Amino acid sequence: MNAYQDLMSFQRETEALAQVAGRLGWDQEAMMPEGATAQRAEEHAAMAHILHARRIDPRIGDWLEKAEATDEIAAANLREIKRSFARTAKVPARLAAELAKTTSLAHRIWARSRAEEDVAAFLPILQQVVDLRKEEAAAxxxxxxxxxxxxDDYEPGATGASLSAMFNALRPRLVDLRAAILDRPAPAALTGSFDEAIQLALSTKLATAFGYDLTTGRMDKAVHPFSSGSGLDVRITTRTNPIDPFNCFYSTIHEVGHAAYEQGIDDKHLLTPVGRGVSMGVHESQSRIYENQLGRSRAFTGWLYTEMRDAFGDFGIPDADAFYATVNRVSDGCIRTEADEVQYNLHVLLRFDVERALMAGDLAVNDLEAAWNDRFKADFGYAVxxxxNGLLQDVxxxxxLFGYFPTYTLGNVYAGCLHEALRAAIPDLDDDLARGDTLRATGWLRENLQQYGALRTPVETITHAAGQAPNEAPLLSYLEQKFGGIYGL
Structure with missing residues (x-):
């Protein structure tokens, strides 16, 4: 075997162990009994220690020096391994294990604090997490x-400065659009009670309608919906609310977007660095285009309206046009995951600025809730x-996961570029969506983006698929056209 083959054989074992570690996290949120928290923290720490040792194994450095890339796949694998090796080598094994253990404990404390509305109970463990992540970042x-x-851990190549420039270009037009919309009469809100078992059954139908393969996946409930895994085991979770079925339906579609990306990667990349999504921003582009540009389109909501009428009976919305407006209703709210497309990014920009201040030492953990609430009041005009509904809402x-939040808005920007290209490629797409048929849309995404995994860098991935470098203009045009039509602007 040559150096590249030796390296890839070793890497496949590391990738397999990482999948096992990820399954521990899935189990903790979806299945694990409450009393197992302390033991699970030790298990996470043990896996982190093993993975860290493998990722800095001195043989990797030797193999990287000798390995030669004979094609673009080998070049991409070497790029990803080299990046991970250089990064991981800077983090002491003790710190990696301590981070895994502390965040495992912090997750359960957060869930309990959120349920009990008790910020004070969460802040001490959050301080530990922040201190550890600062230590890691400095290293x-x-x-x-x-x-x-x-x-860079979530969006390789991105910087806080570059994202600030993009977000500063987004903010004024989003604020203006929001103000114009809220000055108009709002569409009717959904009211009533919707059986949660029926919500889950319809969510399963939505998941398969968007191409989720349940032979290599499963859907469960969790406090915070998420997608987990890659290759041949990709799992999603959703949540239900008896008075808000849209939360369940669109959380499901969103997570299916993530899962479809992982399921759509060519099997030849299984258990290799190329065989997973290239970044969280690109990942988010898939979940957001599934959820919003496709799932909240006039054509698809027309189909969903019929499905909901069949499942729940008359729920007070008179026709498909009114339902489309209700699905896309812009209204006050504190929860990011429930926010409409116009206001969603304002929630993300709040978190981006707050966590940058926190990591820079300009904001103390004990002052975090006040800073959050003050910024929210300034941006949205009402109090948490x-x-x-504030600091404790996100996991x-x-x-x-500091540095993760900005990838949500970056994913929206990417989705805007992809949607523009998708509509140009399939101009009669609405005919399909009106029948609940997403096959051509999801097939285009699989063919042009998903199958390649991490073959290209994030910017190269979007540029290749969309035919243009990532920029905010398509997203803003889409939002202004769509909501201008709904609200008669």
Whole structure:
């Protein structure tokens, strides 16, 4: 065997172990009994220690020096392994294990604190997580910006400065659009009670309608919906609310977008660095285009309206046009995951700015809730009413995912570019969506983006699929056209 083959044989075992570690996380949120928390933290720490040791094994450095790329797949695998090796080598094994253990404990404390509306109970463990992530960022960054080191873990090549420039271009037009919309009469809101078992049954139908393969996946309930795994085992979760079935339906479609990306990667890349999504921003582009540009389109909501009438009977919305407006209703709300397309990115930009300040040492953990609430009041014009609608609503910081939030808005930007290209390629797509048929749309995404996994860098991935470099213009045009039509602007 040559150096590249030796390296890839070793890497496949590492990738398989990483999948096992990920399954521990899935189980913790979907199945694990409450009393197992302490033991699971030890299990996470043990797996993190093993994976860290493998990822800095000195043989990797030797193989990388000798390995030669004979094609673009080998070149991409070497690029990803080299990047991971250089990054991981800077993080002490002790720190990697401590992070895994602490974030495992923090997740359960966050869930309990959220349920009990008790910020004070969460802050001490959050302080530990922040301190550990700062230590990690400093070790990786050296003389560079520590926040960029964290961001690079989720969106390779991106920087806080570059994202700030993009987000600053987004914010004024989003604020103006929001103000214009809220000055108009709002469409009717959905009211009534919707059986949660029926919600889950219809969610399963939605998942398969968007191409989710249940022979290599499964759907369960969790506090915070997520997708987990890659290759031949890709799982999703959703949640139900008896008075808000849209939360269940669109959380499901969103997570199916993530899962479809992983299921859509060519099997020849299984258990290799190329065989997973290239970045969280690109991942989010798939979930958002599934959820919004496709799932909330006039054509698809017409089909969903009929499905809901069949499942629940008359629920007070008179016709498909009114239902489309209700699905896309812009209204006040504190929850990011339930926000409409116009306001969603404002929620993300709040978190981006707050966590940058936190990691820079300009904001203390004990002042975090006040900073969050002040910024929310300034951006949205009303106050956060309770912690579960504010600081405690998201799981990410309990899991140490600092640098993750901006990829949500970046994913929306990517989705705007992809949607523009998709509509140009399939101009009669609405005929399919009106029948609940997403095959050509999801097939186009699979052919042009998903199958390649991490073959290209994030920017190259979007540029290849969309035919243009990522920029905010298509997203803004889409939002202004869509909501201008709904609200008569």
């Amino acid at each position: 990786i960054a050296g003389d560079a910006d520590p926040y960029d080191a964290l961001l 009413d309770k912690p579960s 990410h910081w309990s899991e140490g």
